[in-house]
Amino acid sequence: MLLSKPSDYVFEMLASNYGKAKKMWRRHIKEAWDYKCAYCGKYGDTIDHIHPQTYGGIDELPNMICCCNHCNKEKSHEPVEIWYFQQDFFNQERWDKIEEWRDNRAPAQRKRYIRGRGGIPTKCIVL
Numbered sequence: 684m685l686l687s688k689p690s691d692y693v694f695e696m697l698a699s700n701y702g703k704a705k706k707m708w709r710r711h712i713k714e715a716w717d718y719k720c721a722y723c724g725k726y727g728d729t730i731d732h733i734h735p736q737t738y739g740g741i742d743e744l745p746n747m748i749c750c751c752n753h754c755n756k757e758k759s760h761e762p763v764e765i766w767y768f769q770q771d772f773f774n775q776e777r778w779d780k781i782e783e784w785r786d787n788r789a790p791a792q793r794k795r796y797i798r799g800r801g802g803i804p805t806k807c808i809v810l
């Protein structure tokens with residue numbers, strides 16, 4: 684069972700503490716990707732934040748994918764769209780899978796606010 688964040692494993696009594704929950708959670712994410720890097724398709728055993736934490740990327744499932752060491756280092760804090768589309772190993776199918784993962788599990792992230800006068804959001808578009 685793949686839950687959205689480590690504390691859910693504790694809550695569901697699948698793990699006795701947060702440390703174990705986090706390990707289990709990370710392993711389940713890699714299993715969901717078959718230990719293949721979401722970007723290049725090679726063997727991967729690290730976890731990448733699709734939207735970098737530095738820019739407010741959350742530490743929850745829709746933002747976490749399996750990634751190889753190489754891509755994890757290379758991508759660093761660059762926005763995923765810009766970084767991935769520049770890579771030689773860019774692959775449309777893999778990109779679709781990343782978007783699917785990100786979107787299916789994060790409906791809240793697909794909202795866009797339109798700023799009106801004084802920066803106050805006046806409209807919310809659900810994409």
Ligand SMILES: [Zn+2]
Nearest residue numbers: 720723751754
């Ligand atoms: Zn990779």
